Amino acid sequence: MMLGAGVLLQAATPDEPSTRWYRGNTHTHTLWSDGDAPPEHAVRWYADHGYQFLVLSDHNVMQEGERWFEIGEGGRLTPARVRELVERSPEGWVETRELEGTRSMRLKDLGELKAAFERPESFLLIPGEEVTDRYRMAEIHLNALNLAGVIEPQRGESVAATIQNNLDAIAAHGRRHQRPVLGHLNHPNFRTSLGVEHLAGLRGERFFEVYNGHRSADNEGASAPDSTEAMWDKALVLRLHEGAGDGGLLYALATDDAHDHYEVDAVSVPGRGWIMVRAERLEADSIIEAMRRGDFYASTGVALRSLESDGRTIRLEVDERPGVAYTVEFIGARATDGDRRPLAEVLQSGTGPRASYRFTGDELYVRARITSDRAHPRPYAAGDLEQAWTQPVRPAKGAGDEPDPEG
Numbered sequence: 001m002m003l004g005a006g007v008l009l010q011a012a013t014p015d016e017p018s019t020r021w022y023r024g025n026t027h028t029h030t031l032w033s034d035g036d037a038p039p040e041h042a043v044r045w046y047a048d049h050g051y052q053f054l055v056l057s058d059h060n061v062m063q064e065g066e067r068w069f070e071i072g073e074g075g076r077l078t079p080a081r082v083r084e085l086v087e088r089s090p091e092g093w094v095e096t097r098e099l100e101g102t103r104s105m106r107l108k109d110l111g112e113l114k115a116a117f118e119r120p121e122s123f124l125l126i127p128g129e130e131v132t133d134r135y136r137m138a139e140i141h142l143n144a145l146n147l148a149g150v151i152e153p154q155r156g157e158s159v160a161a162t163i164q165n166n167l168d169a170i171a172a173h174g175r176r177h178q179r180p181v182l183g184h185l186n187h188p189n190f191r192t193s194l195g196v197e198h199l200a201g202l203r204g205e206r207f208f209e210v211y212n213g214h215r216s217a218d219n220e221g222a223s224a225p226d227s228t229e230a231m232w233d234k235a236l237v238l239r240l241h242e243g244a245g246d247g248g249l250l251y252a253l254a255t256d257d258a259h260d261h262y263e264v265d266a267v268s269v270p271g272r273g274w275i276m277v278r279a280e281r282l283e284a285d286s287i288i289e290a291m292r293r294g295d296f297y298a299s300t301g302v303a304l305r306s307l308e309s310d311g312r313t314i315r316l317e318v319d320e321r322p323g324v325a326y327t328v329e330f331i332g333a334r335a336t337d338g339d340r341r342p343l344a345e346v347l348q349s350g351t352g353p354r355a356s357y358r359f360t361g362d363e364l365y366v367r368a369r370i371t372s373d374r375a376h377p378r379p380y381a382a383g384d385l386e387q388a389w390t391q392p393v394r395p396a397k398g399a400g401d402e403p404d405p406e407g
């Protein structure tokens with residue numbers, strides 16, 4: 001399959017291996033860092049709620065080694081939570097100890113979690129970490145997926161250098177351990193830390209969070225110059241029109257960034273945002289490689305029955321819920337002559353579960369946003385509707401030259 005320009009999303013043909021859609025969340029915290037739940041509590045929620053893969057992305061740590069967490073009223077691990085865990089777990093699973101008057105519980109490591117929860121083609125834990133760095137007041141967080149071990153924050157002499165150093169470290173880790181890895185830049189508007197230039201201008205930057213379920217993420221850009229979605233379009237224009245960064249596409253994820261695992265309505269709960277990845281197998285390498293091909297979409301509730309593009313037409317069909325209406329917008333930017341910088345706009349819009357967009361050939365890229373009229377059951381903000389965002393696609397060479405076969 002051709003990468004990058006042109007053919008991005010292909011239907012499986014008899015000659016190709018068949019693919020499936022897998023639902024996953026790549027951003028969740030546990031007691032290994034600042035989440036409020038033992039890892040098995042967090043993992044069980046996802047395994048029980050229709051997810052096929054999960055990345056526990058604790059800050060600057062992976063779930064490895066022996067770690068005891070203090071049990072206490074008023075702390076994150078209360079006696080009631082330990083009792084609940086004991087009741088829901090097999091005999092002997094929960095280990096507690098008392099040392100010098102302090103009771104603690106041992107945190108399960110990733111190997112134990114994998115042994116307890118993974119099932120072939122049904123549920124997978126992908127090792128990862130939120131590489132948590134900063135430059136002055138800017139929070140610079142990148143999730144690194146499919147790691148063989150922890151990556152330390154790399155620091156840097158500017159915001160851009162700090163991001164670049166961490167991206168480079170993630171790529172070097174993949175080369176050193178000979179495995180496909182992926183880094184996604186998180187919540188760019190958190191504390192107004194990052195700008196469009198940081199999504200556009202860096203080497204090897206391919207992924208960012210257009211939707212982060214943590215209520216401090218400011219996806220909408222209330223206290224930042226742009227919403228994360230507007231940043232995405234501006235960064236794509238800078239890349240594709242002006243060759244910023246290494247000129248490639250930028251792909252978007254939706255994630256939970258869950259810390260609050262015992263509530264439905266809190267700052268960051270599981271179940272707000274996820275990705276759907278079209279891969280050959282439910283294995284870490286296969287999932288990561290599919291994402292690197294751009295063969296995934298971001299969702300806060302809308303699921304797609306099909307999504308195809310050959311660089312001439314994008315076709316999609318929503319997996320309809322009864323009684324729910326859908327609006328499909330194709331968003332993109334057209335190449336311009338001279339110095340005028342193209343602006344992203346809605347190129348085509350319609351209602352109904354099926355939509356197709358035919359390239360005219362002068363687009364820099366086109367992506368789709370699907371918005372339902374169904375309220376999100378676990379909203380980031382009151383009034384949120386369930387949505388999905390597909391990845392940008394560039395027109396194939398010669399797109400728009402032939403007459404539309406469908407008239």
Ligand SMILES: [Zn+2]
Nearest residue numbers: 130141186187
């Ligand atoms: Zn973060």
Ligand SMILES: [Zn+2]
Nearest residue numbers: 027029130257
């Ligand atoms: Zn996080």
